[in-house]
Amino acid sequence: MPEQVKPPPVRPRVNDFVVKFANVNGSGSASANGMFARAIIRMGVPVAARNIFPSNIQGLPTWYEVRITEAGHLGRRGGVDLMVAMNPQTWDRDLAEIEAGGFLFYDSTKPMPPSRFRDDITVVGVPLTAMCNERYELPRERQLFKNIVYVGALAALLGIEVGAIQALISEDFAGRPRLIDANFEALKMGHDYVVQNLEPLRLQVRRADKVGDRIYVEGNAAAALGAVYGGATVCAWYPITPSTSLAEAFTGYCQDLRTDPETGQARYAIVQAEDEIASIGIVVGAGWNGARAFTATSGPGVSLMTEFIGLSYFAEIPAVIFDVQRGGPSTGMPTRTQQADLIASAYAGHGDTKHPMLLPADPGECFEMGALAFDLADRLQTTVFVMLDLDIGMNEWLTKPFEWDDARRLDRGKVMTHDELEAGADFGRYLDVDGDGIPYRTYPGVHPTKGAYFTRGTSRNPYARYSEEGGVYVDNMQRLLRKFETAKALMPAPVLHKAKRKTRDGAIYFGSSTGAMLEALEALEGQGRHLDALRVRGFPFADAVFQFIAAHDRVYVVEQNRDAQLRTLIVTEGEVDPGKLTPVLHYDGTPITARFIAGQIGSLMAVGSVIEAAE
Amino acid sequence: MTYITKPQLHHPGLARNALGFTRRDYEGSVSTLCAGCGHDSISAAIIQAVYELELPPHRIAKLSGIGCSSKTPDYFLGASHGFNTVHGRMPSVLTGANLANKDLIYLGVSGDGDSASIGLGQFAHAMRRGVNMLYIVENNGVYGLTKGQFSATSDKGSKSKRGVVNHDAGIDLVGMALQLGATFVGRSFSGDKEQLTPLIKAGLMHKGAAFIDCISPCVQFNNHDGSTKSFDYVREHNEAVNRLDVISPRAPIRVDYAPGETVKVAQHDGTVLSLHKLAELYNPNNRAQALGYLQARQARGQVVTGLLYVDPEAGDLHDALDTVATPLNELNEAELTPGAAALAKINAGLR
Numbered sequence A: 001m002p003e004q005v006k007p008p009p010v011r012p013r014v015n016d017f018v019v020k021f022a023n024v025n026g027s028g029s030a031s032a033n034g035m036f037a038r039a040i041i042r043m044g045v046p047v048a049a050r051n052i053f054p055s056n057i058q059g060l061p062t063w064y065e066v067r068i069t070e071a072g073h074l075g076r077r078g079g080v081d082l083m084v085a086m087n088p089q090t091w092d093r094d095l096a097e098i099e100a101g102g103f104l105f106y107d108s109t110k111p112m113p114p115s116r117f118r119d120d121i122t123v124v125g126v127p128l129t130a131m132c133n134e135r136y137e138l139p140r141e142r143q144l145f146k147n148i149v150y151v152g153a154l155a156a157l158l159g160i161e162v163g164a165i166q167a168l169i170s171e172d173f174a175g176r177p178r179l180i181d182a183n184f185e186a187l188k189m190g191h192d193y194v195v196q197n198l199e200p201l202r203l204q205v206r207r208a209d210k211v212g213d214r215i216y217v218e219g220n221a222a223a224a225l226g227a228v229y230g231g232a233t234v235c236a237w238y239p240i241t242p243s244t245s246l247a248e249a250f251t252g253y254c255q256d257l258r259t260d261p262e263t264g265q266a267r268y269a270i271v272q273a274e275d276e277i278a279s280i281g282i283v284v285g286a287g288w289n290g291a292r293a294f295t296a297t298s299g300p301g302v303s304l305m306t307e308f309i310g311l312s313y314f315a316e317i318p319a320v321i322f323d324v325q326r327g328g329p330s331t332g333m334p335t336r337t338q339q340a341d342l343i344a345s346a347y348a349g350h351g352d353t354k355h356p357m358l359l360p361a362d363p364g365e366c367f368e369m370g371a372l373a374f375d376l377a378d379r380l381q382t383t384v385f386v387m388l389d390l391d392i393g394m395n396e397w398l399t400k401p402f403e404w405d406d407a408r409r410l411d412r413g414k415v416m417t418h419d420e421l422e423a424g425a426d427f428g429r430y431l432d433v434d435g436d437g438i439p440y441r442t443y444p445g446v447h448p449t450k451g452a453y454f455t456r457g458t459s460r461n462p463y464a465r466y467s468e469e470g471g472v473y474v475d476n477m478q479r480l481l482r483k484f485e486t487a488k489a490l491m492p493a494p495v496l497h498k499a500k501r502k503t504r505d506g507a508i509y510f511g512s513s514t515g516a517m518l519e520a521l522e523a524l525e526g527q528g529r530h531l532d533a534l535r536v537r538g539f540p541f542a543d544a545v546f547q548f549i550a551a552h553d554r555v556y557v558v559e560q561n562r563d564a565q566l567r568t569l570i571v572t573e574g575e576v577d578p579g580k581l582t583p584v585l586h587y588d589g590t591p592i593t594a595r596f597i598a599g600q601i602g603s604l605m606a607v608g609s610v611i612e613a614a615e
Numbered sequence B: 001m002t003y004i005t006k007p008q009l010h011h012p013g014l015a016r017n018a019l020g021f022t023r024r025d026y027e028g029s030v031s032t033l034c035a036g037c038g039h040d041s042i043s044a045a046i047i048q049a050v051y052e053l054e055l056p057p058h059r060i061a062k063l064s065g066i067g068c069s070s071k072t073p074d075y076f077l078g079a080s081h082g083f084n085t086v087h088g089r090m091p092s093v094l095t096g097a098n099l100a101n102k103d104l105i106y107l108g109v110s111g112d113g114d115s116a117s118i119g120l121g122q123f124a125h126a127m128r129r130g131v132n133m134l135y136i137v138e139n140n141g142v143y144g145l146t147k148g149q150f151s152a153t154s155d156k157g158s159k160s161k162r163g164v165v166n167h168d169a170g171i172d173l174v175g176m177a178l179q180l181g182a183t184f185v186g187r188s189f190s191g192d193k194e195q196l197t198p199l200i201k202a203g204l205m206h207k208g209a210a211f212i213d214c215i216s217p218c219v220q221f222n223n224h225d226g227s228t229k230s231f232d233y234v235r236e237h238n239e240a241v242n243r244l245d246v247i248s249p250r251a252p253i254r255v256d257y258a259p260g261e262t263v264k265v266a267q268h269d270g271t272v273l274s275l276h277k278l279a280e281l282y283n284p285n286n287r288a289q290a291l292g293y294l295q296a297r298q299a300r301g302q303v304v305t306g307l308l309y310v311d312p313e314a315g316d317l318h319d320a321l322d323t324v325a326t327p328l329n330e331l332n333e334a335e336l337t338p339g340a341a342a343l344a345k346i347n348a349g350l351r
Ligand SMILES: Cc1ncc(C[n+]2csc(CCOP(=O)(O)OP(=O)(O)O)c2C)c(N)n1
Pocket: B066, B067, B068, B069, B070, B087, B110, B111, B112, B113, B114, B115, B138, B140, B142, B143, B144, B145, B146, B151
């Protein structure tokens, strides 16, 4: 029997709600859920979708959260309006997560007693298993098509155009007409059931025109494409979630875009190395020899690479590391997101070292910074980090289309050529000729008698000859600091978001917190709380970051880690009074939400104004 | 001043090779190793080999890890780019360098600590990938630079200078290289220039992963009775399987070897290895037999030297990856960056 415990209330909520799918890992739900989100985008309504998945191939619970947001809020809001509860294991907690007045969609093949529900939600049951068992013979078919059946049912319940889903099915299974037909049928089965037996929900999707020319893509794929455009030819990597798909995407893009059309040969070399130490060693070797090279990894990999990263700093060898950050150590939360490798990356190495970092906020910036990183690494002759996280890297995001200016040239930095050497240029590998701390280098094999040098970590003079003299060492370290100063101006500038009213409160944030942050600022403004906000995009920090702090009385630093790592970097590098910077920290492994930020800053500001009033 | 460079004064009488270089042109800075260190003899053999091969020094890249042995690239081929990397990780850096430019000749120099302990993993993987290189381990059975600790190639039962007996089984890198798929595997002794120099020449010209384990006594910490890597021990137990000569296609054969059984092996690049067999019917083209022979001799307490195995048809990592003929570091913008039109197509596919 179809059941609908409560009748839908009258006024629907249009294009502004959160649907969460609770599934079992390995049940084939991912592609059906993805189609659900993409169909809504095809209707011109922005979505923000996030996978929350276990470190497991099959059997553990997994969630997919789709925020439908005509207003274009791409961060997480917090809370769930419709729970698609397909996993009995997590029933209780899934049920508990639904907002009061929200909806529960479940497989009603075995009807549940009312005691298993909540009074303040609407329950929608569709006998998915029964329908699939009746229609399909094979267990695998029953399982897979069940996912499409519920997508069909949800489409009818939420007003999603069936044509949009059909178009996606036809594109995804192009050339396989039998699969297309079968999926169409399953879709119709779910849709028809709802049309015949149930009412549409109070949550509705309506065609709009709010997506524009944006694309929908994962940050890892975008960064990989950035590496292709940035001229990377050597990639060495070791599999680790959540960075693996970056190296895999690079492989795919290279096959398409970097295969010599005449010979069919590769204009790239990709090595799956034996570990992260070898990965970075290969990158450093290739960089030393004049190729653009990178590795993709996560926190545990960065720790293993540390010695080499230090070497690249002292020996001044270009390298690019995409660090797709995740939670905790190896056995911690590998499939959860965090921004917790900032300090480990910024100062990786032994001895005095520091490294430029780029902090992309979405896949669009992953592409841009993915390409830029190679110019910076060559220009600065050092390791450059691109700090993604699982949220950006492994989720598809609506983002501005990728752009490339065909007039753009790769900046290979200061490389002395054969002709310059031949003409008698004075070559000192570690000589600061231009006063910017950046010396000239030569590629091995460049000239029969000139330009060769012996590369070591330190213990050498400006002409790369062995020296253990203290003064020589100090001079070199000072030059490296000058170089880091030069780096400042090359980093992408921070982005200022000015409050509508003049305010002495500020907030600093970066990376994947951006969507939630901007939404939180709106919410706070609605409460009469005004903050200027600055999005940091690179390390070393631009002077504008310190000017921003100086111009405000209190600055909230929003980040996704326990120890306020960005704040520590700001305090250390800018000699900022720590008391001025109030940490706002989210680190449970799920992406930060707008509600969390607004709640935290809201209450901190309330306390602040009470103190002010008292003073 | 704490560095020493050798004056590059050319003696008018010095012989020049076909490129016009003298032997001096292949030298490096003055060695800072202990007088009599085996490693210096290996450097001398490298210089001799490259001079005889008539290779332009700048077309060779020399890389090393950390250790007394790994310092030596500073002491030869001063006109070549060199890279003293980190302990045990030369193989990965060399692999990356090789990927960037397939046109240079890569010489990796390492020690037994560098390759058999901290770097065993990287050693293994560079061999199995078939990186086109000559990889020499200057094997003294100790950590020289950190003052005499046992290394993983020290034989079980051998005694340190302080009288400590090694209880752990020794790693034989030659056996490992054979098992891992290296396509050129030899062993020699720093004190046997006649055997070592041609072996280095052949290894440099070999396409694929070439490995030479060169026993190289440490006069400071491992040249006493009870050591199995001392000059005397190796001289007494050396069992040479062959003597070889490398004939490059450009140059006529200069050296006339004593008559004996000779086998010629043509390599990929046209060089011919001429093997003068000393041991009974040793065939260097059979990997399995090489391993068996090595172990049988080892059981008798003999150290087999010479070219143990060569696959003249070997390929390398670039063949496996099917990279373009142009070195990757020479590809230009047009070849690397697909351009705005390709990107517009990609965007369209992501909507
Ligand atoms: C990561 C690291 N650990 C330890 C050392 C210290 N160290 C320097 S050389 C060396 C051993 C070298 O032995 P080997 O490779 O046999 O070279 P040899 O000096 O005997 O030629 C060690 C342990 C180091 N440089 N780096």
